[in-house]
Amino acid sequence: MPLIQALTIGVDIGGTKVAAGVVDPDGNVLHHVRRDTPSSSPQATEDTIADVVDELRRRYEVTAVGIGAAGWIDVTGSSVMFSPHLAWRHEPLRDAVRRRIRLPVVVENDANAAAWAEWMFGAGQGESHLVCVTLGTGIGGAVITDGILMRGKYGVAGEFGHQTVVPGGHRCECGNRGCWEQYASGNSLVREAREIAASGSPVAQYLLDKAGGDPQKITGPMVTEAAKGGDPVAVELLEEVGRWLGVGLANIAAAFDPGTFVIGGGVCEAGELFLGPARETFRRTLTGRGFRPEARILRAALGPDAGLVGAAELARENARLFRRRRKPRPPASARLRARVDRLTEGLAEEGPRLR
Structure with a gap:
C-alpha cells in the first residue's frame, strides 16, 4: 500500500454518477473509481459512498474523506436538506457516512467543492472575486471572495440554477417553473435535442441516426460530437x-460583480461552440455595459475531477484544523511558569528604558 503524506479521498455525487478519487496535497488524483448514482434511495447512496471509499482505502492510506453532494447543505455541513435530483430530504449524511467508514468526513455542496478546486489549483487561481458555475444534470454555483467560500446564512448560497429566468416556463425538479437550469444545463440541451428529433423534422435526421432512430437515446455528448462534426442542428442547440x-x-x-467566471461541467466539452455565444450574450445583457469592467468567462481547468478534488482538499483542511484544536495543552503549572518567564523577559527588555 503506497503511503504519501496527507492523502484524502474526494467523492463527487451528481444526479447520474458517483466519482471518487485519492487526492494528494497538490491536487493530483492518484486513483479513480466511478459508480452510477442510486438516486432513488438515500441508503443506497450511502452504501455506494462506503463502497468506493473502501475500494480506495485498500490501495492507499488516507486521513479524511470529503463529499461533494448535489443539494442544499445545512450551515453545519452535517445534513443535505434537499436535492432536486436525488432522494435526500434532511439527510444526516456526514454522520451516517462517518459511522460507516470510521474516518473524519466533510460534506459540502458539489459546486462549492468544484469552485474550491478551481480556485486552489485551476482556472480561478489568483482571483480575489470568483464565481464558479457548473453545468451538469442541473446548474450549480459558488462564490469565493478573498479566499472565503461564501456559504450564506443558512449554507445554501450559490444556487444560481434556480433563479427564475422565464416566469411560467418549464417545470423544474425544485418545484418552481422557469429556472435557469431548465434552459442552460446539460438536461436542457438533451431535452431540446430529443424534442426536435421526435418532431420528425428532417433537419434532425443526423442526430436521430446517431441514436439508432430512437429520440430518447440522444445524449449530451452525442449532441456535442455532432456539433463538432458540423451538424447545423447540433450547433444551433449548443x-x-x-x-x-x-x-x-x-x-x-449584477449581484456579485466578480472578476472571473469559471464554467465547468460536461456541456463545456463543446468549447467555443458553447462559450462563444455565452460571452456574446453576456456582453449584450450586462447591466451598465460599456461603462464598467467585464468579468472574464473561462472554461474550468480541472474538468470532471474538480468536484472530487475540491471535496478532498476541504477534507484535508478540516482535518488539519481539527488536529490543531486537539493539540494537548500543557499542565496549568507549566502554563503559569511560561507566563512568568514571558513577563520576566519583558521586564528585562524594558529595564534600560525604565532606568
Whole structure:
C-alpha cells in the first residue's frame, strides 16, 4: 500500500454518477473509481459512498474523506436538506457516512467543492472575486471572495440554477417553473435535442441516426460530437444553451460583480461552440455595459475531477484544523511558569528604558 503524506479521498455525487478519487496535497488524483448514482434511495447512496471509499482505502492510506453532494447543505455541513435530483430530504449524511467508514468526513455542496478546486489549483487561481458555475444534470454555483467560500446564512448560497429566468416556463425538479437550469444545463440541451428529433423534422435526421432512430437515446455528448462534426442542428442547440448561460451570468454579475467566471461541467466539452455565444450574450445583457469592467468567462481547468478534488482538499483542511484544536495543552503549572518567564523577559527588555 503506497503511503504519501496527507492523502484524502474526494467523492463527487451528481444526479447520474458517483466519482471518487485519492487526492494528494497538490491536487493530483492518484486513483479513480466511478459508480452510477442510486438516486432513488438515500441508503443506497450511502452504501455506494462506503463502497468506493473502501475500494480506495485498500490501495492507499488516507486521513479524511470529503463529499461533494448535489443539494442544499445545512450551515453545519452535517445534513443535505434537499436535492432536486436525488432522494435526500434532511439527510444526516456526514454522520451516517462517518459511522460507516470510521474516518473524519466533510460534506459540502458539489459546486462549492468544484469552485474550491478551481480556485486552489485551476482556472480561478489568483482571483480575489470568483464565481464558479457548473453545468451538469442541473446548474450549480459558488462564490469565493478573498479566499472565503461564501456559504450564506443558512449554507445554501450559490444556487444560481434556480433563479427564475422565464416566469411560467418549464417545470423544474425544485418545484418552481422557469429556472435557469431548465434552459442552460446539460438536461436542457438533451431535452431540446430529443424534442426536435421526435418532431420528425428532417433537419434532425443526423442526430436521430446517431441514436439508432430512437429520440430518447440522444445524449449530451452525442449532441456535442455532432456539433463538432458540423451538424447545423447540433450547433444551433449548443448556441441556444450558450445564450441562456450568458443571460444568467449577466444576472449574477449584477449581484456579485466578480472578476472571473469559471464554467465547468460536461456541456463545456463543446468549447467555443458553447462559450462563444455565452460571452456574446453576456456582453449584450450586462447591466451598465460599456461603462464598467467585464468579468472574464473561462472554461474550468480541472474538468470532471474538480468536484472530487475540491471535496478532498476541504477534507484535508478540516482535518488539519481539527488536529490543531486537539493539540494537548500543557499542565496549568507549566502554563503559569511560561507566563512568568514571558513577563520576566519583558521586564528585562524594558529595564534600560525604565532606568
